[in-house]
Amino acid sequence: MTADWKVVLADACKQSSQSAVARRIGYSAAVVSQVLKGSYKGDEHRVQQAVEGALMGLTVDCPVIGEIPRNVCLEYQRREFAFRDPDGHLIIISEETDDPVTAAED
Numbered sequence: 001m002t003a004d005w006k007v008v009l010a011d012a013c014k015q016s017s018q019s020a021v022a023r024r025i026g027y028s029a030a031v032v033s034q035v036l037k038g039s040y041k042g043d044e045h046r047v048q049q050a051v052e053g054a055l056m057g058l059t060v061d062c063p064v065i066g067e068i069p070r071n072v073c074l075e076y077q078r079r080e081f082a083f084r085d086p087d088g089h090l091i092i093i094s095e096e097t098d099d100p101v102t103a104a105e106d
Contacts, residue, residue, distance in 0.1 A: 005051045010036055021055075025071055026075055049071065050074055051071075053074070054071040058070045
């Protein structure tokens with residue numbers, strides 16, 4: 001990344017508010033504050049990924065639903081396993097490749 005994610009986070013907070021930015025990245029305002037102060041004890045790398053997805057436009061290639069913002073991928077990973085993706089598509093595992101695929105429903 002060319003831009004430092006913490007600088008991007010701080011700039012976003014200056015343009016809006018910590019609460020609004022926190023909602024965009026899927027964390028609490030307290031987490032945003034702690035990250036900016038350098039006192040966050042949690043997984044800072046996950047916060048970085050959320051910032052890079054929500055505020056910096058980074059995407060990942062999801063094997064089930066295609067290219068999505070990195071922060072959306074993290075949100076999906078936090079959820080309990082379901083046989084449907086967040087859009088309601090049925091997910092199955094391919095017998096040939098062991099990869100998850102979205103099943104066509106009739």
